[in-house]
Amino acid sequence: MTAPPRRPSRVAATALTAALTALAALSPSPAAAEPADGIPALLGELRTLCREADEATAAYQEAAERLRAQRAEADRLGRRLAGTRGDLAGARRTAGRLASAQYRAGGRAGGAGLAGIPPYVRMLLGEDPGRALHEARIASRVSAAQAAEIARLVEGERRADALATAAREALDAERTLAGRQRERRAEVRRRLDEVTRLLAGLSPAERSALTRLEETESEAARREMYAEGALPPADAAPSAAGRAALGHALEQLGRPYAFGEAGPGAFDGPGLAARAWAAAGRAIPATAAAQWAELPRVPLNRLRPGDLVFYSPAADDPRAADVALYAGEGEVVAAPGPGRRVARTPVTLGHLLGAARPDAAAPAGG
Secondary structure, X not given: OOOOOOOOOHHHHHHHHHHHHHHHHHOOOOOOOOOOOHHHHHHHHHHHHHHHHHHHHHHHHHHHHHHHHHHHHHHHHHHHHHXXXXXXXXXXXXXXXXXXXXHHHHHHHHXXXXXXXXXXXXHHHOOOHHHHHHHHHHHHHHHHHHHHHHHHHHHHHHHHHHHHHHHHXXXXXXXXXXXXXXXXXXXXXXXHHHHHHHHHOOOHHHHHHHHHXXXXXXXXXXXXXXXXXXXXOOOOOXXXXXXXXXXXXHHOOOOEEOOOOEOOOOEOHHHHHXXXXXXXXXXXXXXXXXXXXXXXXEOHHHOOOOOEEEEEOOOOOOOOOEEEEEEEOOEEEEOOOOOOEOEEEEOOOOEEEEEEOOOOOOOOOO
C-alpha cells in the first residue's frame, strides 16, 4: 500500500474545520485583518499542542491496556492460588487419615503382646504367618502412599507460597499501573484544555484564516491520496454490519466531543467506534490502541463504509491515538477533539496510520 503523505495532527486539523467555522459564525466581522504572516506560526503552535495531546492520549491508552493485562494476570494467579489451597487442604486431610490408620494398626500390633519384637520375628511367631505377610505388604503400600501424600503436601505448600508471592507482586504492579494510568489521563486532560484555551482566544480574523488554510491543506492532501491510489477510486459496498455501524455513527452527528466517553451524550473517537459497532452486533475494544492491535487490518485503498480508520500522533509514530469510521467518498465520521462535535470530515485530516475491519470475514453488500 502506498504510504499516505505527511499531514498535520488529527486533533489540530479537525479542530480547525468545524470549531473555528462555528466560532467565526457567532463572532462579529473583524475591523481589520490579522497579519497573514502570523497565521502559519499560530497554526504551528496549535498543531504542537494537539500533537502533544495526541501523544498523551496514546500513552494513556497504552497504560490502560497494560493495566487491563495486569489485572487479568492478577485474577489468573488468584484463581490458581485458590485452587492450590483447595488441593493443599485435601492433601492435609488425606495425610491425617493415613496417620490415624497407621496409629490404629500399630496399636493392634502392640495389643498382641509382641511390642518391641522385630517385624519379621513377629510374623514368624504369629498364629498365621501368611496373613501376617499379607498385612505387611498392605502396610508397606500404606506407608508408600503416606510418603507420597507427604511429598504432595510439601510440594503443595511450596506452590502455594510461590503463587501467593506472585499474586502479591501482581497486585502491587496493578496498583502501580493504575497510578500511571491516572497520571496519563490527567496529562491528556491538561493538553486538551490547552487546545481549548488557544481556540477560545483566537480573534475572528485568525479563526477565518486558520479555517481557510486547513481546508486548503486538507483538500490538497485528499487529491494527493487519490492520485497515489491510497484511497479506493470508488466506494465498495459495505457489509450488513458495516452499514449498521456507519448508520449508528451518523445518528450521532452533532454530539459533543468528550475524552474517554462512549455515549450516549458525548463521544471520543474510540468510544464512537465501539458504540457504533456494538449497535451493529459486534463488540470491539474500547481504546484506539486495542482496536488497532486486535482487529483485522485492511489496506486504505480497499476501504469500505463502516471500516475503522486510525490516526497516529506523528508520521513516524506507530501508535494509534484516534480512530474514525469510514463513510465513503474519502470522508470519515469522527469525534475529533476539544471544541468539536461528531461530524463527517475528510479522511485526510491527521497522520493516517491505517485501517481495520471488525467484520473482515463478512462479504460486501451483505
